[in-house]
Amino acid sequence: MAEIRLAKLAHSYGNGTNALKPLDMTWRDGGTYALLGPSGCGKSTMLNIISGLLKPSEGRVLFDGQDVTDKDTGARNIAQVFQVPVIYRSMTVGENLAFPLVCRRVPTPRIKARVEAIAERLGLSRHLNSRAVALTADQKQLISLGRGLVREDVSAVLLDEPLTVIDPQMKFELRKILKDINREFRLTMVLVTHDQNEALTFADTVVVMNHGEVIQAGTPQELFERPATTHVGTFIGSPAMNFLPAVREGDRVLVPGAGLSRTAPADLPTTDLTLAFRPEHAVAGGPLAGTVTRIWFEGADQVLALSVGDASLRIRAVAGAETVGAIVRFDVPQDCLRLYHQGRLVA
Amino acid sequence: MKTLYLALKYLAIALWSAFVVFPFLWALTTSFKSANGVTGGATWIPWVQYEPSLQGWQSLFGGVGGINVVKPFYNSLVVTLSASVISITLGTLAAYALSRFTFRFLWMRNSDITFFFISQRIMPPIVLAIPFFLMLRSLGLLDSLPGLILVYVALLMPIAVWVMVDFFNGVPRGLDEMAWMDGCNPIITFWRVILPNALPGLVVAGMFCIIFGWNDFFFAFTLTFTETQLLPVAIVSLNSSVTPWWSLSAAALVSIAPLVVLAFVVERFLSKGGLAGAVR
Amino acid sequence: MLKITDLELLVGSVAHLAAINASFQPGTLTTILGRTGAGKTTLMRAIAGLIAPDRGQILLDGTGWTRLPPWKRPVAMVTQQFINYPHLNVRDNVAFPLVRAGVAKADAAARAEAALARVGLAAMVDRRPSALSGGQQQRVAIARALVKKAPVLLLDEPFVNLDYNLREAFRKDLVDLLAVETGTVVLYASTDPREALQMGDQIVLLADGRIVQSGSPRDVFANPASLTAASVVNDPPINPIPFHQNGVADFGALGQQAITLPSGAYTLGLRASDIRAGGPHQARVTLTEVTGSETLTHLSLNGLDLVMQEKSVVLRSPGDVVGVHLDLHKGLVFGADGQRAGV
Numbered sequence: 001m002a003e004i005r006l007a008k009l010a011h012s013y014g015n016g017t018n019a020l021k022p023l024d025m026t027w028r029d030g031g032t033y034a035l036l037g038p039s040g041c042g043k044s045t046m047l048n049i050i051s052g053l054l055k056p057s058e059g060r061v062l063f064d065g066q067d068v069t070d071k072d073t074g075a076r077n078i079a080q081v082f083q084v085p086v087i088y089r090s091m092t093v094g095e096n097l098a099f100p101l102v103c104r105r106v107p108t109p110r111i112k113a114r115v116e117a118i119a120e121r122l123g124l125s126r127h128l129n130s131r132a133v134a135l136t137a138d139q140k141q142l143i144s145l146g147r148g149l150v151r152e153d154v155s156a157v158l159l160d161e162p163l164t165v166i167d168p169q170m171k172f173e174l175r176k177i178l179k180d181i182n183r184e185f186r187l188t189m190v191l192v193t194h195d196q197n198e199a200l201t202f203a204d205t206v207v208v209m210n211h212g213e214v215i216q217a218g219t220p221q222e223l224f225e226r227p228a229t230t231h232v233g234t235f236i237g238s239p240a241m242n243f244l245p246a247v248r249e250g251d252r253v254l255v256p257g258a259g260l261s262r263t264a265p266a267d268l269p270t271t272d273l274t275l276a277f278r279p280e281h282a283v284a285g286g287p288l289a290g291t292v293t294r295i296w297f298e299g300a301d302q303v304l305a306l307s308v309g310d311a312s313l314r315i316r317a318v319a320g321a322e323t324v325g326a327i328v329r330f331d332v333p334q335d336c337l338r339l340y341h342q343g344r345l346v347a
Numbered sequence: 348m349k350t351l352y353l354a355l356k357y358l359a360i361a362l363w364s365a366f367v368v369f370p371f372l373w374a375l376t377t378s379f380k381s382a383n384g385v386t387g388g389a390t391w392i393p394w395v396q397y398e399p400s401l402q403g404w405q406s407l408f409g410g411v412g413g414i415n416v417v418k419p420f421y422n423s424l425v426v427t428l429s430a431s432v433i434s435i436t437l438g439t440l441a442a443y444a445l446s447r448f449t450f451r452f453l454w455m456r457n458s459d460i461t462f463f464f465i466s467q468r469i470m471p472p473i474v475l476a477i478p479f480f481l482m483l484r485s486l487g488l489l490d491s492l493p494g495l496i497l498v499y500v501a502l503l504m505p506i507a508v509w510v511m512v513d514f515f516n517g518v519p520r521g522l523d524e525m526a527w528m529d530g531c532n533p534i535i536t537f538w539r540v541i542l543p544n545a546l547p548g549l550v551v552a553g554m555f556c557i558i559f560g561w562n563d564f565f566f567a568f569t570l571t572f573t574e575t576q577l578l579p580v581a582i583v584s585l586n587s588s589v590t591p592w593w594s595l596s597a598a599a600l601v602s603i604a605p606l607v608v609l610a611f612v613v614e615r616f617l618s619k620g621g622l623a624g625a626v627r
Numbered sequence: 628m629l630k631i632t633d634l635e636l637l638v639g640s641v642a643h644l645a646a647i648n649a650s651f652q653p654g655t656l657t658t659i660l661g662r663t664g665a666g667k668t669t670l671m672r673a674i675a676g677l678i679a680p681d682r683g684q685i686l687l688d689g690t691g692w693t694r695l696p697p698w699k700r701p702v703a704m705v706t707q708q709f710i711n712y713p714h715l716n717v718r719d720n721v722a723f724p725l726v727r728a729g730v731a732k733a734d735a736a737a738r739a740e741a742a743l744a745r746v747g748l749a750a751m752v753d754r755r756p757s758a759l760s761g762g763q764q765q766r767v768a769i770a771r772a773l774v775k776k777a778p779v780l781l782l783d784e785p786f787v788n789l790d791y792n793l794r795e796a797f798r799k800d801l802v803d804l805l806a807v808e809t810g811t812v813v814l815y816a817s818t819d820p821r822e823a824l825q826m827g828d829q830i831v832l833l834a835d836g837r838i839v840q841s842g843s844p845r846d847v848f849a850n851p852a853s854l855t856a857a858s859v860v861n862d863p864p865i866n867p868i869p870f871h872q873n874g875v876a877d878f879g880a881l882g883q884q885a886i887t888l889p890s891g892a893y894t895l896g897l898r899a900s901d902i903r904a905g906g907p908h909q910a911r912v913t914l915t916e917v918t919g920s921e922t923l924t925h926l927s928l929n930g931l932d933l934v935m936q937e938k939s940v941v942l943r944s945p946g947d948v949v950g951v952h953l954d955l956h957k958g959l960v961f962g963a964d965g966q967r968a969g970v
Contacts, residue, residue: 167663176914179945195791200917200940220917224940237940238795238919280920280938296825299848299861300900301938316920316938319845521710524677527697528704529724529775543714 002063002155002188003029004050009059011045019045021213022058027205029064030186032179034203036193036235042212043192044160050190051158052076063155077155079148081162085140087132094119094128097146104151118146121184122177138170142177149185156188157181163198175201196236200224208232225336230274230343239279239303242313243340246275253339257309259288262337265347274340277332279303282315286331292324304328378403378596385592403593406585407601416598419581424605425492426577427560430499434556435549437500438507443537445508446515447523461512464505476569483570490574498566503556510555514548515541554613561606578602628652629674629779629812634683636673636836643669644836647683651829653778654809656802658827658844659816660859666836667816671781674814676700687778703772704781707788709764711756711771717743718752721771728775742774743767745804762793773804780808782815802826820862824848832859854965857896863923863934865896868958876955880929881908884955888969895958899923899936906952915943926951 004027011020020042027033035043048054050061052073060069068076088096094115101111119125122142127135132143141162148157159178163171179202182189191202199206200220207217208228216228227233233241244255248270254261255275262275290306290313302319305312306328315330322328339347376397377385384397409415441464444450445457452460479498480489488494518541526536542549567577576584582598585591634647644666651657659667672678674685676697685692692700703724711720721739726732743752746766756764765785772780785801786794805813817823823830824844831841840847840856851857858864870878870893876886878895910926910933917923922941926933926949935951943949962968 172914172916175916179914183945197791197916197918201915204942219942220940221942224920235792238791278920278939297844297848298821299824300898300936519708519710521706521708522712524675524697525704525710525712527677528675528700528702529771530698530727532696532698535727540712540714544712546714 003027003065004156004188004190005060005062005065006046006050007060007062009046009049009056009061011049011054011056011058018212020049020056023214025207025214025217027188027190029188030182031205032182032189032191032203034191034193034199034206035209036196036199036206037209038194041209043209045212046209047158047160047190047192050156051078051080077151077153079145079151079154079157081141081144081148081157081159083161083164085137085144085165087140087143089133091132092129093124093132093135093143096132096143097124097128097150100147100151114150114152118150121149121181122146136167136170138166138174141166141174145178145181149181154187156190159189159191161193162191163193178202196238200236208235224278226338226345227276228345230276230340233276233338237278237280239314239316241276241278241338243274243276244311244313246273246339248273255309255311258311259308260332260337262334262339264339268339268346269341272342274343276338276340277336279314279316281336282317282330282332284317285329287329288331289327289329292322292326292328295322295324306330374596374599377592378600380593382593400593403591403597406591406594407597414581414585414594416578416581416601419576419578420601422492422575423561423578426495426499427557429496430503430560431553431556433496433500434503434507435552438504438552439511439542439545439549441504442508442511443515443541445512447520461508464508468502468505472565476566479566480570489570490572492575495567495570495575495577498570499560499563502563502566503560506555506559507552510552511545511548514545514551518544550613550616554609557609558606561602628688630684630686631674632684632686634670634673634680634685636669636678636680642836644673644680647836647838649831649838649841651812651814653812655828656805656813656815656826657829657831658823659814659831659833660820660823661816661818661833662859663818665833665859667818667833668783669836670833671704671783671814671816674779675702675704675781700779701775701777702779702781703775703777704783705765705768705772705785707784709756709761709768709788711764711767713756716753716755717748717759717767720756720767721774724771724775738774739770742770745773746770746800762789762797765789765797769801769804773808776808776811778811780805780811780813782813784816784818787818798822798826820860824860830860832856834859850967851896851959852967854894854896854961857959857961861898863899863936865898865959866902866931866933867961868895868897868931868933868953868955869893870895876960878955881953881955886960886969888960892963893968894961894963894965895955896961897933897953897955897958899934901954901957902926902933902935903952903954904935904937904941904949906950908951908953909948910951912943912945912947912949914945915941924949 006023006025008022008024009020010022012018035046037043045054049056052071056069060067062068063076088099091099097115097118098111101114119128122145124139124142124146127139132140148154163174166174178189181187191199193199204219205217206220206223208215208223210231216223216232223232223236227236227241230243233243244258244260246253246255248264248268251264252261253264253268253273253275260275288308290308292304293307293312294305296303297319300319301316303314303316304322305314338345379399380397381400381402384400407416445461450457450460455463483489483494486494488497522540522544523536526540531539562579564579564583567580571577571580579602582595582602585594585598629651631647631649634644635642636644647670659670661667669678673680676692676695712723715723718736718739721742722735725735725738740749740752743749746769748763748766748770751759751763756767759767769785786797789797815826827844829841830844830847832839832847834855839859840852848860851860854867868878870876872886872888872890872893876884876888878884908928910928913925913927915922915924917940920939922937922939924935924937924943926935928951959967960969
């Protein structure tokens, strides 16, 4: 159980590329965090620095205020779960779970009690005497997790895309167990993933990364409603946020020909402006009108691609009888309309 | 610190290289020595201080105390290559069948049959020598090239099957099915899709066969008399009451030369990426 | 037209496919929707000739396919795994089926390059598949399937192994690519109802090796014939709420609803989108899931496990209590036999 602080952290590999641009961040004790981004965005570098596999070229890593930058992985009391389950093939499930304690010469009765408690929590009690290789992928992943949890001094759990090899139907169960464990053990958990759904589902705070840089760190709700950049708005949410080139006219910013507008902040530049809104935030009926160019029927509702003036955008609407070519009236509430300058959120 | 580490590393590599290369160096120098050079003893460095002589190399083409190695070399080449080509061809086909289709023979399934092939190599060779001798005699093939080729095929094919089954199992079955849907019947599928992707296996199996065939002494010795001597047998026959070290050394170098060439060729193939990325 | 009659396929004594009767028109995309293990892949493999059915017929325009080996069936398939020929570069991969069919080499290469340009890989033609990303590898496989112009195109969850963000873009591209293939019967297997509804001109619901319903996506979604069909076609699965009919529908603590039905025990299938936050029923949150732009909140209410779907990202922690409203009048009624009742 620990608060993790990354102080002026930065990393570059030998060839001079910046794998991680300077950042300052504090992760609270017992919180759940997700590092989200495409491969090569620096999220794995960050995870490796926290776990101690990689020594940062600049900055410090602090656990509960203690500098651990120079400590090895073993001395950091970290539990790690990787993409592919790591189990000792020759051992039973129980022996697998007990192994970290056996190595630390914990007395046998205490190992037994601890292993049973953890197995119970992970739903592995029935399998304690089965050979670990015989289990399914998701159960193996639970063993990997359990081996980290048996130690009572674990300060954080690092999860490196742990659900990649799991059957979709089992992902739900595994997520639930992870959440429960986070609540019960008050463990700080950090998940690395490229899947927006996984990140938003798992974490209280999602850290969106790209090109070695933290672009936005916020709650899933913040990322959805106020994406810091157009990149985040496109990456988070499906369908993506609508971004429409806009111009400033007096005290208003508007999308030419589309009828979308909002008030402009006083010091707003006049070029490189974008108005944006979520397809979900459009409401039926209103002053705006568009021609349907495409319909994605999704069951209870549908996504309509509209051409409004010169702009094309998408809105989500209740499934109805609209056909391609029909005129649809809609509106976007003012408080849902975001303004970007040079791709960054202004208001 | 880093320099010291590097220095130690190179020193270790140099020592090991010297250790490995030294026997060859010794054989090379000995092949250019005369009786005096071998036994006389040099003052300081035996592999530098001696009077060079071509006696050893000349003896490989007949003459007193020598033997003509041209014919045995040719025999070995014919036997090894023929046996290897036949073994690889038959072995590859058998291996593909074992990898892709289900067989049952008595209680045996595919894996049992594959093991049955290799199990023949578990027996000590001496056990096979007498049956082979009797069989070749009744076929009238003792002391003949076809007879030796037949025996070597029996010995080499299990290796080919064993290696190739493993490689074929590594080529995903989805690839066969994709080829079928692309209009290939099973034979074209094997030839155009599966074999190219098992090429590394073919190289490995070929290496095994050639090395084993070329180096075998035991069967070459027991199944031939004088007509069709193979190279290893010929070299050993050089040894008489007085060991002609110079001739032996020259002959040994001749016998390892083809394998050295083979090693270089395969190494080039490897470094050119001939094996890289064949199978996902 | 691809016609399948009475198809049955047993593995041991278990029927992986049973009583499959369907016909598929050229120029339409039919999505085959079912859970993992429902028989989607088996059906496609039977059509391709990779496994032999125990009974039944497969006919293309009246020609019997049942006895043809796969290499004689004019069919193209893209599978979940990215299968390409590792020893051939991308161009030769796509040209391969053409060359096998006897097209001249130069012509085949030109057509392959055109097909690759259509899937956006014009710049990669000289690379080996292993040097491509997963998404690009699957594009190569799609190009190879399209270039053959086979009258039957089978797509077996082609995008399931791709990243979430890629998947959406791929679906849209695929629909555009197929729009011009007017003579092709296209079958697309999927486990994702949303994908199936979005893409399909027709939809076939498969469960336990049987077709449970087929029709247009809007029809099937609005009027599922059984509880099984309803749970297959809804994502998240439909919420089954048992009730007792005795003059009115009695939902116990959830109240009553005026429905005209014979007396007895029934199940109401309530879509997750018909449960809203802000209502009188106090439910405990067990987990929240965010998918796309929606939040699925798993609730426990009077011993019932329900899923609520909201069109935004809403943070709720397990253990929170939420007041919810259930639009019971929008539910679908199913009898004790699981069939739709009271329509």
